[in-house]
Amino acid sequence: MFYIIIKLIHLFSVLIYGGFLFTDNLILMRMKKSLSEEKYNEVRGHFAKFTKALVPKALIFAVASGLYLFYVSFGSIENGFSNFQILLSIKAFLASWLGLRGVLQVFFGIQPFVFKGHLLPFVLVIIIVFLSQIMYSF
Numbered sequence: 001m002f003y004i005i006i007k008l009i010h011l012f013s014v015l016i017y018g019g020f021l022f023t024d025n026l027i028l029m030r031m032k033k034s035l036s037e038e039k040y041n042e043v044r045g046h047f048a049k050f051t052k053a054l055v056p057k058a059l060i061f062a063v064a065s066g067l068y069l070f071y072v073s074f075g076s077i078e079n080g081f082s083n084f085q086i087l088l089s090i091k092a093f094l095a096s097w098l099g100l101r102g103v104l105q106v107f108f109g110i111q112p113f114v115f116k117g118h119l120l121p122f123v124l125v126i127i128i129v130f131l132s133q134i135m136y137s138f
């Protein structure tokens with residue numbers, strides 16, 4: 001039962017984080033083309049104000065709950081890694097890196113060297129979700 005609760009926390013926090021990236025990359029970016037710069041900055045300011053309180057916390061919950069899910073579902077290693085363990089490890093690495101990057105950026109103001117924006121996290125989240133679906137089928 002506890003595992004299911006953590007998995008639900010994982011899915012909802014991923015939904016909030018992924019939803020933010022989707023809105024930012026696919027909606028706000030498109031609005032930039034149709035709004036004046038002043039109007040766009042105003043809209044963006046409001047978006048940032050409302051999301052700043054929630055999204056970084058959702059990312060932390062996604063990573064923390066993921067680490068627990070990983071610990072329980074990884075399984076023992078027999079004659080090297082199974083395909084499931086390889087795919088889950090790639091997912092866990094990419095997602096943990098996203099988490100670390102996000103926490104350093106938001107809570108410590110430490111910017112990554114490259115790709116400071118939200119496009120890279122968006123692409124990585126799509127890859128991570130894809131991995132989360134294929135990892136059980138190999």
Ligand code: HEM
Binds near residue numbers: 092
């Ligand atoms: C932003 C980051 C993350 C995203 C977008 C994400 C996405 C997902 C999704 C969509 C699932 C559901 C799969 C399903 O039931 O169909 C899932 C499950 C899982 N995630 Fe994540 N995840 C993230 C971070 C992490 C991290 C950091 C870890 C481990 C260190 C992790 C480990 C797992 C595990 C083990 C499962 C399988 C749970 C199960 O099926 O019982 N996740 N993740």
